[in-house]
Amino acid sequence: MIRTGRTLSLGCLLLVLPLLACAGGNSLLIPATSSCSLNSPPEDLPDALAACQEAAHNGSLQAKYELGEFFYDGKRAPRDLPQALNWFEQASLQGHAQAQYRLGMMFFRGEGVPANNVQAYIVLKMAAVNGSDEAMDSADLISAQMPRDELEIASQVLGQIFRNYLLELQTADERSPFAPLP
Template structure:
Protein backbone atom coordinates (compact mmCIF):
# COMPACT_ATOMS: atom_id res chain seq x y z
CA UNK A 1 0.00 0.00 0.00
CA UNK A 2 1.36 3.43 -0.83
CA UNK A 3 1.82 5.99 1.90
CA UNK A 4 -0.99 8.08 0.46
CA UNK A 5 -3.18 4.99 0.33
CA UNK A 6 -2.29 4.18 3.93
CA UNK A 7 -3.20 7.72 4.94
CA UNK A 8 -6.56 7.45 3.23
CA UNK A 9 -7.13 3.94 4.55
CA UNK A 10 -6.61 4.94 8.15
CA UNK A 11 -8.95 7.89 7.62
CA UNK A 12 -11.63 5.52 6.40
CA UNK A 13 -10.94 3.11 9.24
CA UNK A 14 -11.39 5.94 11.72
CA UNK A 15 -14.92 6.34 10.44
CA UNK A 16 -15.73 2.66 10.23
CA UNK A 17 -13.89 1.15 13.19
CA UNK A 18 -14.64 2.06 16.78
CA UNK A 19 -11.51 3.62 18.20
CA UNK A 20 -12.24 2.36 21.63
CA UNK A 21 -10.68 -0.42 23.58
CA UNK A 22 -12.24 -2.13 26.54
CA UNK A 23 -10.91 -1.73 30.05
CA UNK A 24 -12.69 -2.03 33.33
CA UNK A 25 -16.11 -1.59 31.78
CA UNK A 26 -15.21 1.83 30.38
CA UNK A 27 -14.73 1.38 26.68
CA UNK A 28 -12.91 4.69 26.24
CA UNK A 29 -10.00 3.89 28.53
CA UNK A 30 -7.04 1.63 27.78
CA UNK A 31 -4.70 0.43 30.49
CA UNK A 32 -1.05 1.00 29.67
CA UNK A 33 1.47 -1.28 31.34
CA UNK A 34 4.70 -2.57 29.87
CA UNK A 35 4.49 -5.91 28.05
CA UNK A 36 7.73 -6.25 26.13
CA UNK A 37 11.31 -6.39 27.34
CA UNK A 38 12.76 -4.40 24.46
CA UNK A 39 15.38 -2.68 26.60
CA UNK A 40 17.22 -5.97 26.86
CA UNK A 41 20.83 -6.84 26.10
CA UNK A 42 21.72 -6.97 22.39
CA UNK A 43 22.25 -10.74 22.46
CA UNK A 44 18.65 -11.36 23.57
CA UNK A 45 17.05 -8.60 21.49
CA UNK A 46 15.89 -10.82 18.61
CA UNK A 47 14.14 -13.16 21.06
CA UNK A 48 12.50 -10.21 22.86
CA UNK A 49 11.35 -8.75 19.53
CA UNK A 50 9.89 -12.08 18.44
CA UNK A 51 7.97 -12.45 21.71
CA UNK A 52 6.69 -8.88 21.53
CA UNK A 53 5.61 -9.26 17.88
CA UNK A 54 3.81 -12.49 18.80
CA UNK A 55 1.92 -10.75 21.60
CA UNK A 56 1.08 -7.77 19.40
CA UNK A 57 -0.08 -10.04 16.57
CA UNK A 58 -2.39 -11.77 19.02
CA UNK A 59 -4.04 -8.46 19.89
CA UNK A 60 -1.97 -7.11 22.77
CA UNK A 61 -2.32 -3.34 22.23
CA UNK A 62 0.42 -2.38 24.65
CA UNK A 63 2.85 -4.73 22.90
CA UNK A 64 1.90 -3.16 19.55
CA UNK A 65 2.51 0.31 21.00
CA UNK A 66 5.86 -0.74 22.43
CA UNK A 67 6.94 -2.16 19.07
CA UNK A 68 5.92 1.09 17.39
CA UNK A 69 7.91 3.05 19.95
CA UNK A 70 10.90 0.74 19.52
CA UNK A 71 11.01 1.28 15.75
CA UNK A 72 10.14 4.99 15.97
CA UNK A 73 12.75 5.97 18.52
CA UNK A 74 15.77 4.31 16.93
CA UNK A 75 17.47 4.07 20.33
CA UNK A 76 18.21 0.34 20.30
CA UNK A 77 17.91 -0.39 16.58
CA UNK A 78 17.91 1.65 13.39
CA UNK A 79 14.82 3.86 13.09
CA UNK A 80 12.16 2.26 10.86
CA UNK A 81 9.17 4.54 10.31
CA UNK A 82 7.26 2.00 8.21
CA UNK A 83 7.35 -0.56 11.03
CA UNK A 84 6.61 2.12 13.63
CA UNK A 85 3.61 3.25 11.60
CA UNK A 86 2.37 -0.33 11.24
CA UNK A 87 2.40 -1.03 14.97
CA UNK A 88 1.08 2.39 16.00
CA UNK A 89 -1.81 1.97 13.54
CA UNK A 90 -2.70 -1.45 14.94
CA UNK A 91 -2.86 -0.15 18.50
CA UNK A 92 -4.49 3.14 17.50
CA UNK A 93 -7.40 1.54 15.72
CA UNK A 94 -8.28 -0.26 18.95
CA UNK A 95 -8.10 2.91 21.05
CA UNK A 96 -4.60 2.90 22.55
CA UNK A 97 -4.15 6.55 23.57
CA UNK A 98 -0.34 6.74 23.43
CA UNK A 99 -0.24 5.02 20.04
CA UNK A 100 -2.87 7.46 18.77
CA UNK A 101 -0.79 10.37 20.03
CA UNK A 102 2.34 9.10 18.30
CA UNK A 103 0.40 8.38 15.11
CA UNK A 104 -1.11 11.87 15.16
CA UNK A 105 2.35 13.38 15.50
CA UNK A 106 3.57 11.27 12.58
CA UNK A 107 0.72 12.57 10.41
CA UNK A 108 1.40 16.15 11.52
CA UNK A 109 5.15 15.96 10.81
CA UNK A 110 4.86 13.77 7.73
CA UNK A 111 7.00 11.03 9.27
CA UNK A 112 6.57 7.85 7.25
CA UNK A 113 3.37 9.25 5.68
CA UNK A 114 2.51 12.43 3.82
CA UNK A 115 1.77 15.26 6.26
CA UNK A 116 -1.97 15.49 6.84
CA UNK A 117 -3.26 18.00 9.37
CA UNK A 118 -6.85 16.77 9.27
CA UNK A 119 -5.82 13.20 9.96
CA UNK A 120 -3.39 14.33 12.65
CA UNK A 121 -6.05 16.43 14.38
CA UNK A 122 -8.66 13.66 14.37
CA UNK A 123 -6.26 11.04 15.73
CA UNK A 124 -4.93 13.43 18.36
CA UNK A 125 -8.44 14.30 19.54
CA UNK A 126 -9.23 10.58 19.86
CA UNK A 127 -6.03 10.15 21.83
CA UNK A 128 -7.18 12.88 24.20
CA UNK A 129 -10.58 11.20 24.60
CA UNK A 130 -8.76 7.99 25.44
CA UNK A 131 -6.83 9.70 28.21
CA UNK A 132 -3.62 11.12 26.75
CA UNK A 133 -3.63 14.68 28.14
CA UNK A 134 -0.63 15.82 26.12
CA UNK A 135 -2.59 15.08 22.94
CA UNK A 136 -4.83 18.10 23.60
CA UNK A 137 -1.84 20.45 23.43
CA UNK A 138 -0.56 18.72 20.32
CA UNK A 139 -4.01 18.94 18.68
CA UNK A 140 -4.02 22.68 19.46
CA UNK A 141 -0.65 23.06 17.72
CA UNK A 142 -2.01 21.19 14.71
CA UNK A 143 -5.20 23.25 14.60
CA UNK A 144 -3.14 26.46 14.56
CA UNK A 145 -1.69 25.23 11.24
CA UNK A 146 -5.09 24.35 9.74
CA UNK A 147 -7.36 26.44 7.58
CA UNK A 148 -11.06 26.84 8.24
CA UNK A 149 -12.02 24.19 5.68
CA UNK A 150 -9.64 21.63 7.20
CA UNK A 151 -11.05 22.29 10.69
CA UNK A 152 -14.60 21.84 9.39
CA UNK A 153 -13.71 18.50 7.81
CA UNK A 154 -11.98 17.31 10.99
CA UNK A 155 -14.94 18.40 13.11
CA UNK A 156 -17.33 16.50 10.84
CA UNK A 157 -15.22 13.34 11.06
CA UNK A 158 -15.02 13.59 14.85
CA UNK A 159 -18.75 14.21 15.05
CA UNK A 160 -19.44 11.05 13.06
CA UNK A 161 -17.07 9.01 15.19
CA UNK A 162 -18.81 10.16 18.39
CA UNK A 163 -22.30 9.60 16.94
CA UNK A 164 -21.29 6.07 15.99
CA UNK A 165 -19.81 5.53 19.45
CA UNK A 166 -22.97 6.73 21.21
CA UNK A 167 -25.15 4.56 19.01
CA UNK A 168 -22.97 1.53 19.73
CA UNK A 169 -23.13 2.21 23.47
CA UNK A 170 -26.89 2.58 23.49
CA UNK A 171 -27.42 -0.46 21.32
CA UNK A 172 -25.15 -2.49 23.61
CA UNK A 173 -27.34 -1.43 26.54
CA UNK A 174 -30.41 -2.71 24.70
CA UNK A 175 -31.89 0.74 24.05
CA UNK A 176 -32.87 2.37 20.85
CA UNK A 177 -30.17 4.85 19.91
CA UNK A 178 -30.75 8.33 21.34
CA UNK A 179 -33.82 7.29 23.38
CA UNK A 180 -34.04 7.33 27.16
Protein backbone atom coordinates (compact mmCIF):
# COMPACT_ATOMS: atom_id res chain seq x y z
CA MET A 1 0.00 0.00 0.00
CA ILE A 2 1.37 3.43 -0.95
CA ARG A 3 0.98 6.21 1.58
CA THR A 4 1.85 9.86 1.34
CA GLY A 5 3.36 11.96 4.09
CA ARG A 6 0.11 13.91 4.42
CA THR A 7 -1.85 10.69 4.85
CA LEU A 8 0.54 9.34 7.45
CA SER A 9 0.71 12.59 9.37
CA LEU A 10 -3.09 12.92 9.46
CA GLY A 11 -3.38 9.30 10.54
CA CYS A 12 -0.81 9.86 13.29
CA LEU A 13 -2.60 12.98 14.45
CA LEU A 14 -5.82 11.01 14.61
CA LEU A 15 -4.04 8.42 16.76
CA VAL A 16 -2.08 10.76 18.99
CA LEU A 17 -4.69 13.49 19.32
CA PRO A 18 -8.00 11.62 19.16
CA LEU A 19 -9.76 14.93 18.98
CA LEU A 20 -8.25 18.06 20.41
CA ALA A 21 -11.26 20.11 21.37
CA CYS A 22 -13.60 19.34 24.24
CA ALA A 23 -17.30 20.05 24.52
CA GLY A 24 -18.78 19.38 27.90
CA GLY A 25 -16.00 16.90 28.67
CA ASN A 26 -16.73 14.79 25.59
CA SER A 27 -13.96 15.24 23.05
CA LEU A 28 -15.61 13.17 20.33
CA LEU A 29 -18.76 15.25 20.04
CA ILE A 30 -18.04 18.83 19.03
CA PRO A 31 -20.79 21.30 18.15
CA ALA A 32 -20.22 23.76 15.33
CA THR A 33 -21.51 27.14 16.40
CA SER A 34 -20.20 30.18 14.51
CA SER A 35 -20.34 30.99 10.81
CA CYS A 36 -18.87 33.23 8.15
CA SER A 37 -20.68 35.34 5.59
CA LEU A 38 -18.98 34.15 2.40
CA ASN A 39 -22.23 34.44 0.43
CA SER A 40 -21.86 38.21 0.37
CA PRO A 41 -21.96 40.29 -2.84
CA PRO A 42 -18.80 40.02 -4.98
CA GLU A 43 -17.61 43.49 -3.98
CA ASP A 44 -17.78 42.50 -0.28
CA LEU A 45 -16.19 39.07 -0.75
CA PRO A 46 -12.55 40.09 -0.01
CA ASP A 47 -13.57 41.58 3.34
CA ALA A 48 -15.83 38.63 4.17
CA LEU A 49 -13.04 36.20 3.28
CA ALA A 50 -10.55 38.09 5.46
CA ALA A 51 -13.03 38.11 8.37
CA CYS A 52 -13.68 34.39 7.98
CA GLN A 53 -9.94 33.64 7.86
CA GLU A 54 -9.44 35.70 11.02
CA ALA A 55 -12.23 33.77 12.77
CA ALA A 56 -10.63 30.49 11.64
CA HIS A 57 -7.22 31.56 12.90
CA ASN A 58 -8.88 32.46 16.21
CA GLY A 59 -10.16 28.88 16.50
CA SER A 60 -13.66 28.91 14.98
CA LEU A 61 -14.43 25.37 13.80
CA GLN A 62 -17.30 26.53 11.62
CA ALA A 63 -15.11 29.19 9.97
CA LYS A 64 -12.49 26.53 9.17
CA TYR A 65 -15.17 24.32 7.66
CA GLU A 66 -16.72 27.16 5.66
CA LEU A 67 -13.31 28.16 4.30
CA GLY A 68 -12.80 24.55 3.26
CA GLU A 69 -16.15 24.61 1.46
CA PHE A 70 -15.35 27.96 -0.14
CA PHE A 71 -12.10 26.71 -1.63
CA TYR A 72 -13.51 23.26 -2.45
CA ASP A 73 -16.60 24.20 -4.42
CA GLY A 74 -15.00 26.84 -6.65
CA LYS A 75 -18.27 28.75 -7.11
CA ARG A 76 -17.16 32.12 -5.72
CA ALA A 77 -13.42 31.81 -6.44
CA PRO A 78 -11.24 29.40 -8.39
CA ARG A 79 -11.22 25.93 -6.87
CA ASP A 80 -8.18 25.47 -4.62
CA LEU A 81 -7.97 21.88 -3.37
CA PRO A 82 -4.80 22.36 -1.26
CA GLN A 83 -6.50 25.23 0.60
CA ALA A 84 -9.71 23.22 0.98
CA LEU A 85 -7.73 20.26 2.28
CA ASN A 86 -5.90 22.46 4.77
CA TRP A 87 -9.08 23.95 6.23
CA PHE A 88 -10.97 20.65 6.25
CA GLU A 89 -8.03 18.98 8.05
CA GLN A 90 -7.93 21.69 10.69
CA ALA A 91 -11.66 21.45 11.40
CA SER A 92 -11.57 17.64 11.20
CA LEU A 93 -8.91 17.32 13.86
CA GLN A 94 -11.22 19.25 16.17
CA GLY A 95 -14.21 17.00 15.48
CA HIS A 96 -16.25 18.91 12.87
CA ALA A 97 -18.38 16.15 11.31
CA GLN A 98 -19.02 17.82 7.94
CA ALA A 99 -15.34 18.72 7.54
CA GLN A 100 -14.47 15.10 8.34
CA TYR A 101 -17.00 13.93 5.77
CA ARG A 102 -15.56 16.22 3.08
CA LEU A 103 -12.00 15.23 3.96
CA GLY A 104 -12.87 11.53 3.87
CA MET A 105 -14.47 11.91 0.46
CA MET A 106 -11.41 13.83 -0.80
CA PHE A 107 -9.24 10.89 0.28
CA PHE A 108 -11.64 8.45 -1.36
CA ARG A 109 -11.81 10.34 -4.67
CA GLY A 110 -8.16 11.41 -4.69
CA GLU A 111 -9.05 15.11 -4.77
CA GLY A 112 -5.93 17.10 -3.90
CA VAL A 113 -4.32 13.96 -2.44
CA PRO A 114 -3.65 10.46 -3.75
CA ALA A 115 -6.73 8.28 -3.30
CA ASN A 116 -6.51 6.26 -0.09
CA ASN A 117 -9.40 4.03 0.97
CA VAL A 118 -7.94 3.32 4.42
CA GLN A 119 -7.62 6.99 5.29
CA ALA A 120 -11.02 7.73 3.75
CA TYR A 121 -12.68 4.99 5.79
CA ILE A 122 -11.07 6.12 9.07
CA VAL A 123 -12.01 9.78 8.62
CA LEU A 124 -15.54 8.90 7.48
CA LYS A 125 -16.06 6.67 10.52
CA MET A 126 -14.96 9.56 12.75
CA ALA A 127 -17.45 11.81 10.94
CA ALA A 128 -20.14 9.20 11.55
CA VAL A 129 -19.32 9.19 15.28
CA ASN A 130 -19.72 12.97 15.20
CA GLY A 131 -23.19 12.67 13.69
CA SER A 132 -22.85 12.58 9.89
CA ASP A 133 -25.29 10.07 8.40
CA GLU A 134 -23.75 10.68 4.95
CA ALA A 135 -20.39 9.62 6.33
CA MET A 136 -21.81 6.41 7.79
CA ASP A 137 -23.30 5.45 4.42
CA SER A 138 -20.13 6.39 2.52
CA ALA A 139 -17.87 4.47 4.92
CA ASP A 140 -20.04 1.39 4.43
CA LEU A 141 -19.79 1.70 0.64
CA ILE A 142 -16.01 2.17 0.80
CA SER A 143 -15.52 -0.78 3.16
CA ALA A 144 -17.35 -3.03 0.68
CA GLN A 145 -14.68 -2.15 -1.92
CA MET A 146 -11.68 -2.51 0.39
CA PRO A 147 -9.44 -5.57 0.41
CA ARG A 148 -9.47 -7.43 3.71
CA ASP A 149 -5.96 -6.30 4.72
CA GLU A 150 -6.83 -2.61 4.24
CA LEU A 151 -10.03 -3.02 6.26
CA GLU A 152 -8.05 -4.70 9.05
CA ILE A 153 -5.56 -1.79 9.15
CA ALA A 154 -8.38 0.76 9.26
CA SER A 155 -10.16 -1.19 12.01
CA GLN A 156 -6.96 -1.35 14.08
CA VAL A 157 -6.45 2.41 13.78
CA LEU A 158 -10.08 3.10 14.73
CA GLY A 159 -9.78 0.69 17.65
CA GLN A 160 -6.74 2.59 18.92
CA ILE A 161 -8.52 5.92 18.55
CA PHE A 162 -11.46 4.68 20.61
CA ARG A 163 -9.20 3.05 23.22
CA ASN A 164 -7.44 6.40 23.63
CA TYR A 165 -10.82 8.11 23.90
CA LEU A 166 -11.99 5.74 26.64
CA LEU A 167 -8.72 6.26 28.54
CA GLU A 168 -9.22 10.01 28.23
CA LEU A 169 -12.71 9.68 29.69
CA GLN A 170 -11.53 7.43 32.50
CA THR A 171 -8.84 9.86 33.60
CA ALA A 172 -11.09 12.92 33.37
CA ASP A 173 -12.54 13.57 36.82
CA GLU A 174 -12.00 9.88 37.69
CA ARG A 175 -15.40 9.03 36.21
CA SER A 176 -16.43 5.90 34.41
CA PRO A 177 -16.40 6.35 30.63
CA PHE A 178 -19.96 5.07 30.61
CA ALA A 179 -21.32 7.43 33.25
CA PRO A 180 -23.92 9.93 31.97
CA LEU A 181 -22.51 13.25 30.84
CA PRO A 182 -23.24 16.23 33.08
